[in-house]
Amino acid sequence: MDFTLTESQSLLRDAATRLVADHGDAPDIWQRMAALGLLGIGIDEAHGGTGGGFHDHAVVLEALGGGLVRSVYIPTVVVGAHLISTAGTDAQQAVLLPKIVAGEMTVAVANAESASFEPCERIGTQADRIAGGYRLSGVKPVVMGADTADVIIVSARTGGGPGGREGLSLFLVATDTAGMVRHGYPIVDGNGAADIAMDGVALGAETLLGTEGEAASLIDLATDRTAAALCCDAVGAMAALNALTLEHLKTRVQFGRPIGKFQILQHRMVDMTIAEEMARSMAVYGADEADGDERVARGKAVSAAKSKIGDCARTVGQGSIQLHGGIGMTDDYAAGDYFKRLTAFEMLAGNSEDHLERYAFLGTA
Amino acid sequence: MDFTLTESQSLLRDAATRLVADHGDAPDIWQRMAALGLLGIGIDEAHGGTGGGFHDHAVVLEALGGGLVRSVYIPTVVVGAHLISTAGTDAQQAVLLPKIVAGEMTVAVANAESASFEPCERIGTQADRIAGGYRLSGVKPVVMGADTADVIIVSARTGGGPGGREGLSLFLVATDTAGMVRHGYPIVDGNGAADIAMDGVALGAETLLGTEGEAASLIDLATDRTAAALCCDAVGAMAALNALTLEHLKTRVQFGRPIGKFQILQHRMVDMTIAEEMARSMAVYGADEADGDERVARGKAVSAAKSKIGDCARTVGQGSIQLHGGIGMTDDYAAGDYFKRLTAFEMLAGNSEDHLERYAFLGTA
């Protein structure tokens, strides 16, 4: 049992941190990530990737969160590429994965159909068989990265009844497919999302990802990987925000001394620091399980992490604005950007309450 | 709208406070309360009482809580006498009420049948009609004051099915009735309680209190009055405990100054003081509604009060032990006694969670 980074993870961290520090808000950050090989993490070397597991993603994600980088790393690399690698045909892998690695294609993953965190059983988007393929109809709101994605992995029912785990399938839908309607917008942290609507979109049979009707466990996997990845990003944001707040406490002078000399602010900063460390511990735990195959164990670990880190993010986010005072309320100061990122984190992929409930549902035994 | 005490309430408060200060732990405190007329509050003058409403009880209860007085004022005067006054026959009132006023008889009220806070619908104690009366069988755990009571008002089913509000009746059961088994013990705050068991206890028809089969609303009334009264007692205890803790902060010296000079302890003491004021506000609200007839409005007000004051009691109780440090952990110092009283408060007549749930059940519209 060893919590320290391997040598290659340390190198990865250094590279990602340097990239983010130098070019975190550059328009070509995605290409720079590709050039550094970051978009190949977890992808087989045969397809141009560099391999590696979730802990490698975690290192990159923490750097992205720490640098407030807006990207589609989670839907494209952590989730999309993983679904394609896990379930795709040889042809799908050979075509799509190299493009992802090269930064030439981004992917979104569209599962949820209401504004609430719900299990895959509730998916109602319909995929009817037609000659040579399928016809998709349904609506998916607030799909992360779907505003700019080239391909959206869409879940739909090819069979089975509402409420069941059977009959769910995944489709690789190019966003320029006729009939695919997207409405894109920024979410609170500046990342992009879109609502998508399909009313009888015709797809070829080759767009099916994985075995028809057996996508439920893939959808769970996508849910868990998204949540676990968000946790790592949030830890990066929390650490950076705590550093910023601590610096403020040491430099802001009121009543003739740095405000960090006031015990009440000291203790709050300590509590925020502890929250960061608790969050980091749980992010590691979630990341470690996110590669796992056992649905209940993985789901419990990820939901425990997402729930706990959501609470920690609230402690750090709200606390940092309070400790900053007025300056924390201004839009052109970074503390607010971190707070918004942590606010988005809490809402994305199920909030703390949702995951606490899911954890309890999966069993506290 | 006026929150100040009337002149007679002020006099009552002064008298009760003085009595408690001088004789709060005297063995004859009950007789002294009788002598002062406190046991006649809310009881009609025709039966020797002094009349008055719940706000008058509140004044006395706050003094009792503040002085850590162990008594059966709540089951006997606030609840028992009120039930007898409300539902008793002329004969029952004429016999029992003067004895209560005179301090010659104490009463307990036995409704709940599990260790949980449950509605009257779940009462299962059976009262079968027999010639000239009833035969009672059932068990009631942790009945406050039943260890020393002369009469226990026992709820039982004379009809109706399990889960219904119909068919519930109340009986005035003398504790020396053959077959009534009591096991008495102290609860955590030193007050007395008993488990009672009846296995075919024969009662005369004259023991029926109120109309046969129609006691549900009386049981609700007893529940609400008990909870509202406990709230007032708890506010008295909180105020006294806060005063004790504040005194400790001003006198205990560490690191060369009174510990009350440390900002972190100041703010915690402020939070405890605010909790006391919030609790006092809600206790007044609960008391004001406790005399009401409208079941839902009364239940919501009392449950809101009990839930909120339970949280406040936790803030004050746990906070005071922490601020006292080691001395707060010793059994012969009053802070611990107050903490135990507040701990008992939280468990008696439904805890904060129970009442939050009841409040939500009664409707947040």
Next chain:
Amino acid sequence: MDLSIPQELTDFAAEVRAFIRAELPDDLREKVIGRRFDILSADEKRFWQRKMVAKGWGAPAWPVAYGGTDWDVLKRHTFNEVVADEGAPMPVPFGQGMLAPILIEFGSEEQRQHFLPRILNLEYFFCQGFSEPGSGSDLASLKTKAMRDGDDWVVSGQKMWTSYAHQANMMFCLVRTDPEAERPQQGISMLLIPMDDPGITVRPVITLDGEHHTNEVFLDDVRIPGANLVGEVNKGWTYAKALLGYERTEVARIGLSKRLIKMVKEAAAKRTVNGVPLTETPAFRRKLASLEIELKAVEMLNLRMLSNVRRNLPGNEANMLKIKGSELQQDLTELMMEAQGTDALRFDRDAALDQNIDLFGDVDYRGDVTANYLATRVVTIFSGSNEIQHNILAKELLDL
């Protein structure tokens, strides 16, 4: 002890409610409800204020002689609660609630005659020049200086967090008039400054919600006639402290929280999770009940305070009400956000709302809830942060 509400008060509340419903345009109401903080234009604010003046309700807390009312605190509280609950614009606080009482207590008769009527009808739209970049909680350290030049004052410096300076045409401003005073509090005066002076530059400060509520104000050799000094020179700190004591009875903002909780319920009633209405979902239902109870507790504390104020009893309840009232507003805006699920992630408010309704028909959410959550973080910071409120209570109430 008598908690019943007099029939007269109930009737009065109904009268206020009916008036507002009859007179308040829908678009104003929607703006007030939607944005939490007043982002009405100056003209819209004047429009409504003059409606209220015409009704005799323009400045209820003022003496009748200046256009106020003879209502007691409970009646004023009732009025404010209905105004907030109905989504009517609250009066601009700076002139009416802060400066005017100072002028009434400490100003010259000439100042009262000149300023009060113009404050009442918002001809003078005041903003408050107190905070500076280096002087937030520690206000007494302010550096903006005013030098005597004949009868005039010449003011230079920088003010910060000057809410609505971009709408205001006047500012009451704390300035340092005696840098040599023994204690910093003793060298401060209060001046009334026209905002159209060429030496004044107002720079917008955009807050987390993306809105323009507040500003930096730069003063560069702004010349002010001596008649614009409030009260006596170097007594500004006394006035600033007095100012903070006015209308403390409304600090909990009960009416606003009542409106917020209604909005939460409406939003929650429209949403289902796993087929169960959000209002029946255990965790949400519990939080909602808990905040409703909290609101009741703050309200009862507020009413107890009003009862004490009417009887001139002392009390530090205002500091408690600031703490608990502001925390409650934050909790409610957070629960409102939670009630919207992932829809609350959207941040292009008006646009998203319109387009989504087109696209899906059945999407129904408020596009402003997250902005309001973010904006409401300020309520535990401004008007004396909650930490400062704790310090005051520790010192004044507990004598620690």
Next chain:
Amino acid sequence: MDLSIPQELTDFAAEVRAFIRAELPDDLREKVIGRRFDILSADEKRFWQRKMVAKGWGAPAWPVAYGGTDWDVLKRHTFNEVVADEGAPMPVPFGQGMLAPILIEFGSEEQRQHFLPRILNLEYFFCQGFSEPGSGSDLASLKTKAMRDGDDWVVSGQKMWTSYAHQANMMFCLVRTDPEAERPQQGISMLLIPMDDPGITVRPVITLDGEHHTNEVFLDDVRIPGANLVGEVNKGWTYAKALLGYERTEVARIGLSKRLIKMVKEAAAKRTVNGVPLTETPAFRRKLASLEIELKAVEMLNLRMLSNVRRNLPGNEANMLKIKGSELQQDLTELMMEAQGTDALRFDRDAALDQNIDLFGDVDYRGDVTANYLATRVVTIFSGSNEIQHNILAKELLDL
């Protein structure tokens, strides 16, 4: 990054568990589990300690040369966790965990030869004479004085919160040997004092749970041979600080919390509310899940710390673990109380349990949960209160 648990460690945990189950008498186990704080008699403690010594597990953290083991921190952590989880008595901490490392690092060879074997087998049962009535958090202000008299020391003063002084036969004691020292920390020494000295009076202090865990100790001209001075004179503060640094890895008490959460689940499974099992009741189920997650978070933080310790990385995690671990214990004992409903009101523990079983047959509750809740309030107070832990973190970790 490799969080997998080596098979060797899993096997070792199973071995420890099997040994305890085979050797630990039921009545000892029940006492440990029931009372939360160790109220075993001194003889019972000796009995179990000697069992462990015979097995080679008597003092795992000690060097092998003195009867310890070569286990790394992770293996020791695993061992401690199983011991706690199985309800086996933990070693008496004062001699083994606190004094012994001081003697090993700072003591004379003679002291090591004499004391360590006797500490190991509990022939010497040490208690800790640190706190005084006026010196709690501010330990350096202690007043108990030791005067030189030839080779001896003569000690007078009063110690407070001396846990198990009534069972101990030795005390390691901080005393003031130089009242003139520039800083109070510089005038303190550590002495080893036999408790059977006629100048020593032990007075019980009964705590909120009604139990006798701790004491006041009065020292009246107690004469101690010079050989009983630990290390150098006036260096006691250095040793006291070093002592607080030993075995900080176990401060979170993960094993204990794991046992507590099991007890909560067992109790909750037996109770129904309105016909619904308590474990399915939304509010309770949520709290239980929340504390289980909190336990996991504290455990992961603890394991991360162990990983760092093995690599000699720095860290203030011990202070964090003290704060979070103690809060968790309090939350768990509180939830345990809640799980018992009104049965937790009963406070005549053994009696109530027996008689109720006679009376009703189906009553099933633990009579000790409320006492444990009360007693557990101390864990955020002792060993450096959580406020002090925050101060340390603010200073040492955050440099505030």
